Amino acid sequence: MTGLLQTEAFDVEKVRADFPILKRKVHGKRLVYLDNAATTQKPQAVIDALVDYYSRYNSNVHRSVHTLGEEATAAYEASRERVAKFVGGEPREAVFVRGTTEATNLVRYAWGEKHIAKGDLLVSTRMEHHSNIVPWQLLARSRGATLKFVELTPDGHLDMGSLEELLRESPRLVAFTHCSNVLGTINDATAICAKAHAAGAVTVVDGAQSVPHFPVDLASIGADFYAFSGHKMLGPTGIGVLMGKKQLLQDMDPFEGGGEMIREVFDDHSTWNDVPYKFEAGTVNIADAIGLGAAVDYLTALGMDNVRKHEVRLLDYARDVLSGVKGLQVYGPEDSQQRSGLVAFNYADVHPHDLATILDEEGVAIRSGHHCAQLLMRCLDVPATSRASFHVYNSYDDIDALKQGIMKAGAIFKV
Numbered sequence: 001m002t003g004l005l006q007t008e009a010f011d012v013e014k015v016r017a018d019f020p021i022l023k024r025k026v027h028g029k030r031l032v033y034l035d036n037a038a039t040t041q042k043p044q045a046v047i048d049a050l051v052d053y054y055s056r057y058n059s060n061v062h063r064s065v066h067t068l069g070e071e072a073t074a075a076y077e078a079s080r081e082r083v084a085k086f087v088g089g090e091p092r093e094a095v096f097v098r099g100t101t102e103a104t105n106l107v108r109y110a111w112g113e114k115h116i117a118k119g120d121l122l123v124s125t126r127m128e129h130h131s132n133i134v135p136w137q138l139l140a141r142s143r144g145a146t147l148k149f150v151e152l153t154p155d156g157h158l159d160m161g162s163l164e165e166l167l168r169e170s171p172r173l174v175a176f177t178h179c180s181n182v183l184g185t186i187n188d189a190t191a192i193c194a195k196a197h198a199a200g201a202v203t204v205v206d207g208a209q210s211v212p213h214f215p216v217d218l219a220s221i222g223a224d225f226y227a228f229s230g231h232k233m234l235g236p237t238g239i240g241v242l243m244g245k246k247q248l249l250q251d252m253d254p255f256e257g258g259g260e261m262i263r264e265v266f267d268d269h270s271t272w273n274d275v276p277y278k279f280e281a282g283t284v285n286i287a288d289a290i291g292l293g294a295a296v297d298y299l300t301a302l303g304m305d306n307v308r309k310h311e312v313r314l315l316d317y318a319r320d321v322l323s324g325v326k327g328l329q330v331y332g333p334e335d336s337q338q339r340s341g342l343v344a345f346n347y348a349d350v351h352p353h354d355l356a357t358i359l360d361e362e363g364v365a366i367r368s369g370h371h372c373a374q375l376l377m378r379c380l381d382v383p384a385t386s387r388a389s390f391h392v393y394n395s396y397d398d399i400d401a402l403k404q405g406i407m408k409a410g411a412i413f414k415v
């Protein structure tokens with residue numbers, strides 16, 4: 001380790017000490033974890049929150065009047081409050097789900113099946129993760145609607161002209177990502193929501209790659225639905241959030257039927273619980289919701305402005321270091337201010353899987369493949385890319401290790 005850890009945003013060495021997994025070695029080398037867009041590592045505080053729940057007050061929520069049940073309910077609901085506040089939303093508008101994928105599917109079923117009719121237009125974009133495309137394809141198929149896509153500009157932004165053109169066709173739904181998981185592009189969610197609403201559409205924003213990396217304020221964005229995943233923001237797997245406007249949530253049909261989502265059950269029909277409980281059928285993921293609350297506390301203590309500042313420093317450093325590598329093509333906007341903390345690239349003719357395998361031998365974990373964004377891969381005219389993605393514990397050293405691994409692959413493949 002050198003003195004290159006300090007990014008001026010916070011002390012990375014101190015942050016790294018909070019993540020036990022970073023002490024392990026891979027193939028005898030220091031673990032350099034650069035696959036944060038896939039999932040992030042967990043600080044001890046999150047692990048402790050899970051252990052504390054299971055070892056001290058494990059119990060079901062919203063049911064039992066005994067002490068453990070009350071404690072578990074209080075912790076689960078306190079977590080909902082913290083998570084909603086973290087993104088500038090209201091707790092009653094925060095539905096706990098499994099993740100972003102479940103959130104978009106919930107909207108597809110509970111809002112879409114009720115409100116979309118034959119001939120309606122749905123709009124998504126060519127930079128989406130499949131979880132913000134496939135549910136709308138399924139919805140279009142089941143309701144006889146049409147799905148169209150906002151095109152991209154050559155520098156990796158949404159083509160606003162293409163969006164405007166589609167909005168003139170009065171779509172019922174506009175679904176787009178706040179931040180691309182491949183290009184890193186940060187979209188102006190506030191402006192797009194305003195335009196879509198003016199055209200009469202309901203907006204669904206994928207926040208999977210934004211909430212973990214920079215401050216998000218739903219009060220100013222104004223999205224009708226906004227989804228994100230706990231595991232990409234230092235929290236546990238299997239928990240995420242769908243933020244939805246109360247009026248829309250109240251008007252929607254339930255997603256799943258079962259315990260706790262009802263008010264009364266009769267022979268031939270049932271009535272529904274208040275939101276958000278109407279959408280949380282059965283025994284919920286109590287432990288992981290509490291763990292997500294701990295992750296939010298951890299990020300809040302660091303400060304999301306600092307997290308963003310840190311990632312911009314890493315992006316600038318990565319651009320400087322990697323610009324000298326012959327044959328390396330980086331995708332997405334050049335300006336670090338317009339992108340999030342990830343770098344997707346191709347290196348000469350080296351297949352991304354080969355590169356990722358060689359990097360793994362050096363202890364460097366990156367992702368290779370289509371990143372669940374095949375429409376985008378077609379726009380880039382490549383089958384796959386490599387992707388290095390950052391979070392709070394990454395340092396300049398990690399980027400140096402990435403470059404060294406790339407150079408090693410270059411030597412092996414004679415680039």
Ligand SMILES: Cc1ncc(COP(=O)(O)O)c(C=O)c1O
Nearest residue numbers: 099100101129131181208209229
């Ligand atoms: C932009 C984006 N949207 C959605 C998802 C899906 O998230 P999850 O698998 O947690 O549902 C991902 C995951 O990689 C993503 O990067």
